[in-house]
Amino acid sequence: MANDDAGHQAVIDAALGRLKGEPGPLLLVLHAVQDAIGYIPPAAVPQIAAGLNLSRAEVHGVVTFYHYFKSHPPGRRTVEVCRAEACQAVGAEALAEHARKSLGIDFHGVTSDGALSLEAVYCLGNCACGPSIRLGGKLHGRVTNERFDALTRRPERVK
Amino acid sequence: MSTRVYVSRDASATSLGADEVATALIAAAGAGTIELVRTGTRGLLWLEPLVEVETASGRVGYGPVAPADVPGLLAAGLLTGGAHALNVGRVEDLPWFKSQERLTFARVGIVDPLSLADYRREGGYAGLERALAMKPVDIVQAVTESGLRGRGGAAFPTGIKWKTVLEAQASQKYVTCNADEGDSGTFADRMLMEGDPFTLIEGMTIAGLAVNATQGYIYCRVEYPEAIATLNAAIKAAYAGGYLGRDVKGSGRRFELSVRVGAGAYICGEETSMLESLEGKRGEVRVRPPLPALKGLFGMPTIVNNVISLATVPVILAKGPGHYQNFGMGRSRGTLPFQLAGNIKRGGLIERAFGVTLKEILYDYGGGSRSGRPIRAVQIGGPLGAYVPASQFDTPLDYEAFAGIGAMVGHGGIVAFDDTVDMAKMARYAFEFCAIESCGKCTPCRIGSSRGVGLIDNLLAGKEPVHQLKMIEDLCETMIQGSLCGLGGMAPFPVKSALKHFGEDFVPRTGH
Numbered sequence A: 001m002a003n004d005d006a007g008h009q010a011v012i013d014a015a016l017g018r019l020k021g022e023p024g025p026l027l028l029v030l031h032a033v034q035d036a037i038g039y040i041p042p043a044a045v046p047q048i049a050a051g052l053n054l055s056r057a058e059v060h061g062v063v064t065f066y067h068y069f070k071s072h073p074p075g076r077r078t079v080e081v082c083r084a085e086a087c088q089a090v091g092a093e094a095l096a097e098h099a100r101k102s103l104g105i106d107f108h109g110v111t112s113d114g115a116l117s118l119e120a121v122y123c124l125g126n127c128a129c130g131p132s133i134r135l136g137g138k139l140h141g142r143v144t145n146e147r148f149d150a151l152t153r154r155p156e157r158v159k
Numbered sequence B: 001m002s003t004r005v006y007v008s009r010d011a012s013a014t015s016l017g018a019d020e021v022a023t024a025l026i027a028a029a030g031a032g033t034i035e036l037v038r039t040g041t042r043g044l045l046w047l048e049p050l051v052e053v054e055t056a057s058g059r060v061g062y063g064p065v066a067p068a069d070v071p072g073l074l075a076a077g078l079l080t081g082g083a084h085a086l087n088v089g090r091v092e093d094l095p096w097f098k099s100q101e102r103l104t105f106a107r108v109g110i111v112d113p114l115s116l117a118d119y120r121r122e123g124g125y126a127g128l129e130r131a132l133a134m135k136p137v138d139i140v141q142a143v144t145e146s147g148l149r150g151r152g153g154a155a156f157p158t159g160i161k162w163k164t165v166l167e168a169q170a171s172q173k174y175v176t177c178n179a180d181e182g183d184s185g186t187f188a189d190r191m192l193m194e195g196d197p198f199t200l201i202e203g204m205t206i207a208g209l210a211v212n213a214t215q216g217y218i219y220c221r222v223e224y225p226e227a228i229a230t231l232n233a234a235i236k237a238a239y240a241g242g243y244l245g246r247d248v249k250g251s252g253r254r255f256e257l258s259v260r261v262g263a264g265a266y267i268c269g270e271e272t273s274m275l276e277s278l279e280g281k282r283g284e285v286r287v288r289p290p291l292p293a294l295k296g297l298f299g300m301p302t303i304v305n306n307v308i309s310l311a312t313v314p315v316i317l318a319k320g321p322g323h324y325q326n327f328g329m330g331r332s333r334g335t336l337p338f339q340l341a342g343n344i345k346r347g348g349l350i351e352r353a354f355g356v357t358l359k360e361i362l363y364d365y366g367g368g369s370r371s372g373r374p375i376r377a378v379q380i381g382g383p384l385g386a387y388v389p390a391s392q393f394d395t396p397l398d399y400e401a402f403a404g405i406g407a408m409v410g411h412g413g414i415v416a417f418d419d420t421v422d423m424a425k426m427a428r429y430a431f432e433f434c435a436i437e438s439c440g441k442c443t444p445c446r447i448g449s450s451r452g453v454g455l456i457d458n459l460l461a462g463k464e465p466v467h468q469l470k471m472i473e474d475l476c477e478t479m480i481q482g483s484l485c486g487l488g489g490m491a492p493f494p495v496k497s498a499l500k501h502f503g504e505d506f507v508p509r510t511g512h
Helices: A005-019 A026-037 A044-052 A056-065 A092-103 A145-153 B011-015 B018-029 B067-075 B116-121 B126-132 B136-146 B158-167 B188-195 B197-211 B225-240 B271-278 B307-319 B321-325 B358-365 B399-404 B423-437 B443-460 B465-482 B486-490 B492-501
Strands: A077-082 A116-121 A133-135 A138-140 B003-008 B034-039 B051-055 B058-062 B087-090 B174-179 B215-220 B256-261 B302-306 B335-342 B348-353 B375-380 B387-389 B413-418
Touching: A005 A026, A005 A044, A026 A044, A026 A056, A026 B256, A044 A056, A077 A092, A092 A116, A092 A145, A133 A145, A138 B011, B003 B011, B003 B018, B011 B018, B011 B188, B011 B225, B018 B034, B018 B067, B116 B197, B126 B197, B126 B307, B136 B158, B136 B197, B136 B307, B136 B321, B158 B197, B158 B302, B174 B197, B174 B271, B174 B307, B188 B197, B188 B225, B188 B307, B188 B335, B197 B215, B197 B225, B197 B256, B197 B302, B197 B307, B215 B225, B215 B271, B225 B256, B271 B302, B302 B307, B307 B321, B335 B358, B348 B358, B358 B375, B358 B413, B375 B423, B375 B492, B387 B492, B423 B443, B423 B486, B423 B492, B443 B465, B443 B486, B465 B486, B465 B492, B486 B492
Parallel strands: A077 A116, B003 B034, B174 B215, B174 B302, B215 B256, B335 B413
Antiparallel strands: A077 A133, A133 A138, B003 B051, B051 B058, B058 B087, B335 B348, B375 B387, B375 B413
């Protein structure tokens, strides 16, 4: 994962070079940048704007409109807890409360060791098997408090 | 000779451990003994992870299987369909499955989703072959005659939308698929995209032929990475097989297709927001008219259809519109994949003709609540759908019958709640969700949703409750009448239905 300014610039240039010919390319570029860097660094906004012949306001407006795009570095893994109705019907609110307490952070927060981000999500499409979470990209169903702790405390796999 | 064993790769199945079961099977049986096929899910999510074994008498199922069960299952003769506590018999014979009318989902759970050979063998691309021999106007006519209505929830006749796009004159037209399935309680789009993606690709190709569009986009939500990966792989295979590209199956007709990924905005399930997002902009609702059919993506005539609408087109073409039209009741023709979710014992996907009652779905299929307590309320049609009380469970699932009781069928998501549900809290959540997901373009939705949360808080805190109730009623009317799109315009429906049917929950409480 690129983690210095020069590295970021190279990633963004590559994404722009590859995608700017596509129709309506801004979301494609933002996805490519976030996939590579983990978030959209504020310094990337003017670079993307210049590359796509948009205003900085237009790029900033899109980044901030969508819940998925982040402007700050996330934890090494993200845990998303579903808070929508079907999961609420089987105890998602209690699980959300447990997640906050267990990790010691609120939603949108990052644990102090930088290991985990906690995010709310409104439906993972696993509505017959809730409560559901997605942890480091993997979906888990019928998650109890104990299972949440076991999953989030499991050592991270190094990529 | 190796035995063929099927384990689902669907996200719901893997969320319950299907990958670990597959790994355990290979490890315990030995790779040479079994031929493992990863399918979509049959939709019997209460039986996942389900292991199916091909035997002389058909596919015998075992479920739900945990990795630790695998050695015992093999010892009991799993590979020959041997007896075991987890043996459910032939999956096709299970009443839960057998009683379904699978038209759109005919192949899901049965085939390897990425095998074109499987797809062809199970009747795939028969619809496209028909369509390639037809004039565009005749394809549109067939879809119109089938009675198919928009399965995203709005239930607008698909054939009429297509006719508008066909008759529009333009240098470029588009076919877009709305796969931004954000409604809680729904997963039919995801299950189809993961379990039989070629059906969607074929449906979109037929749509392209029908209206002379050469470019298609599938707008899939980012919360569905498994579906995105499956779609991309299937599109690649369809190109390689000559089913997409400059010259579809030697017809001289062109259809290009790619996937675009959303970024976590519920509003992008609204068709004009989706088009804005596809153009790389903020997903803000457009004012209609003009209709997307006339001025849609990049200002060009555009079909916007839900995954299930498009994925149903191949069977309509293959078997004829009359076959499809024969299913259903009243003006709701064909089948709908109902998704049974929430607090339910046997949840999953049930494709049935319109007319099945809510009670049949909840009790005959669902077996009642997962908690064992009485089902008190059911929300149908997603976060903007009304809450239905037990006294209305006899209502047949039909667009008009549900409209008649002030509710909606929508995309067919059915979420059950037991008697521990606090309906005032659910009403508050409806406003809160609308506030979180509002695109902000119109005032009734942007401001009204936050006001609604405050009013319910005041009500429950006992601050002038009679006045708050009057204000909530008034606010709901303003949002319904004054919002630009269905988010602000329908968020009051769950609130109003909760007040109407569960008014006893809206009393001031201490400690709120």
